[in-house]
Amino acid sequence: MTVHPALRDARPVPYWLDRADLRPDPAPELAGEVRCDLAVVGGGYTGLWTALLAKEEDPAREVVLVEARTCGWAASGRNGGFCESSLTHGFGNGMARWPEEMPELLRLGRENLDAIEAALARHGVDCHFERTGQIVVATEPWQLAGLEEEVEQAKGLGQDVTFLDAEAVRAEVDSPTYLGGAYWRGDTALLDPARLAWGLRAACERLGVRIFEGSPVRSLDAEGDGVRLRTDHGSVRAGRAVLGTNAFPPLLRRLRRYTVPVYDYALMTEPLTGEQRAAIGWAGRQGLSDAGNQFHYYRLTPDWRILWGGYDAIYHYGSRIRPEYDQRPQTFDTLARHFFATFPQLEGVRFTHRWGGVIDTCSRFCVFFGTALGGRVAYALGFTGLGVGATHFAARVMLDLLAGRDTERTRPRMVREKPLPFPPEPLRYAGIQLTRWAIARADARGGRRNLWLRALDRLGLGFDS
Template identity: 35%
Template sequence: MNAYKHVVYWHDTEPVTLGEPLRESVECDVCIVGGGFTGLWTAYFLKEAEPALDIRVVEANHSGYGASGRADGFVTPTIGKDIQALVKEFGLQRALDASKAVGRSILEIGRFARRNRVDVEYEANDYLMVATDAAQLKRLEHDRDLAERMGAAQPEILSRQDSQDIVGSPAVLASMRTGGALVNPFKLARGIARVVRDKGVTIYDKSPCLRVEPGVRPTVVTAGGRVRADKVVLATNVHMDAFPPFRNKVVPIWTYAMVSEPLTDEQLSRVAWAGREGLVEAKSLLTCARFTHDNRLMFAGGPAPYYYGRDKRQRNMNRPEVYRAIRQEFLRFFPMWGDIEFTYAYGGTADVVRDYAPHFGTLNGGNILYGYGYCGNGIAATHTGGKVLRDLALGKETDYSRLLFVDDERRKPPASFPPEPALYVGARAVARLMDWKESRA
């Protein structure tokens, strides 16, 4: 285990030059708290709509350091962990509208990268949702039936042989191809940051927000200065619990990944995987695999623990028991790659909310906005969310401001989680319950 590099692989793919921190008191039109995908896309779409806006972003570290730059890089049309519940609450049409909006974001992220010459290692090669047991096959069938009810394109469930012809894993019993793409999430975050800076957005690195003081013009306070703005956008995702209205709305769940050395031609030849699709197991606590741009193998999955006291400290990347579990899962899928050496082993936190779906909305009479709740599926959804927050900030009634993600008279914020120690006990019980339900699906 000591041979592993407990550094996020993506962070080693591009050097970072830090921007200046906030060291003064300033005023602006819009201040965005958080320089990850949600904050950056919001800044981008606001500048596209209203180029004259003075937009400032305060970021605790640097863009791409947090969850945005630690993602596995799957750009998927996911709108929540429980699509059946969303359909039940909002109806087929509104669920379909949300799904289509996020699906468009997959293509638009690729167009953004090409138009702005941002090398995000974009691969438009779909992903394969696979079943490795009867319960997961039933889940594929449920997803297919739901897609048919929603009037979406009807995916085909592929046989064991057809599935293994695409990805040659003996663990795969059936599969369903789903539209999507793969990216280097860190390069995407860094690229959006460069583009919005070029458009005139100011990003203050190393400027963690200490608090937001509400008012007619709310104020964002950091250790080095203050930003007073007409509108403040809270886009800190798993760190939303730092703000009183969201203190018990979000739980930080740790997810982990391992990345190998670049595979040799001989190693690559052992497994059919010519299309380089992303591989995702059909269960809530995902196991997934993919190639990186330089033919490393990323494998993620195993435990998704909650650590007592909402522990988000980086020391949790050093968890030998987690990496042993991931390695065991990897060998279940790819026993023919038993000699592959993994060199990177790392983790990060995903935000989980009670209804397992994103939330956007406004507070304080509309001059404080928020977006969070991606539950580990945010690359495409944050792009859509940036448009939602743009229209909410500009006070426009649009197709985006009417999406089911928006908290209004039709949809309430997610229910609160209990305080410790009940939260710790409950989080462990929920993980066991999800495993039990999926084994009986």
């Protein structure tokens, strides 16, 4: 296929991770037997926050974190850096599923974002945390009514959100495609994903967490009153364990029905010149996304690059995860064309990086929780691309569950209930592909959802990134 001219020099690696001067040295591989009070599987945000908060809660607690590769190398180092207060993958999804709980979930979400900001300051984590808010823009007429309705609902629950008409939204960020927007103030921070992961890793080590990298955990079993985790060259004997495995196969087989791995893709531009910045405005530096079913998300970096991602959500038969899937030329070409359609005034800008990564999605679009092996193990999965902020909340929930604590975090139905499972193959693949086709068709037909999508809506099922 023809490569878009703006992509010709783009490096096929995640921008955030492409900085050898900032990347920490690898931690040692696990060898022999290690004993601890709490074992954490996974060195992404979920595992890192859990280890950090566990040590803050009880400095005497022995905590071990085991990571298959290096901390932050997967979704935690490849995402767009949107740290949102929402625990429900957006206001609309929460209202559709737990309307009676939304006042409480919104409060918990705001407090969670505040707690993240405080923790970063407390531990000196410099991840360019910037509380910018977010604008969801309408680029098709059919999207306006939905945005207006959501804004009114949210304002009724005390949210700081404003509906913007075309003139008002273009005064914030100038694109000829914008017809209106919903401006959510204060509920979104932008940050550098890799700096966050590496900063949390360093904070964990300062508090005494033992971290082992290059050590994939092969099995998890109950042993005595605790658990045993085995790697290729060692094992961990722990009283309790937490699973933060994200899209990768969970160590508990029963959980494999609840999530599917989905590939998401992004581009990063070169730094904009002063003239280019003036052409688009964006002085508020808000995070942006559009209101389509197949949506884009985009934001500015501190040096005025634009990250542009989303739209395609790719599932491979059999839930396969392979390194070669991180690159998808047809998606990069689509993203580049959409970028210049949104910002024609930036014609001539080049992309410096192109990358993809796998995330875990579930049928209700947001994180779910649970315990296993008689309460010895806790897990949080299914973040569906909105986990930068929600992982901190998830860590606190899992620590509560392991301790048997009844708290305001463990009481909501959203925490106590699980999503409906995905069917086995080949029905899983067929259903996901049919849903992707139907979503694209709805976007092309003024948002009209066909019988298949309406049936999924009634069942509370879906597929998203």
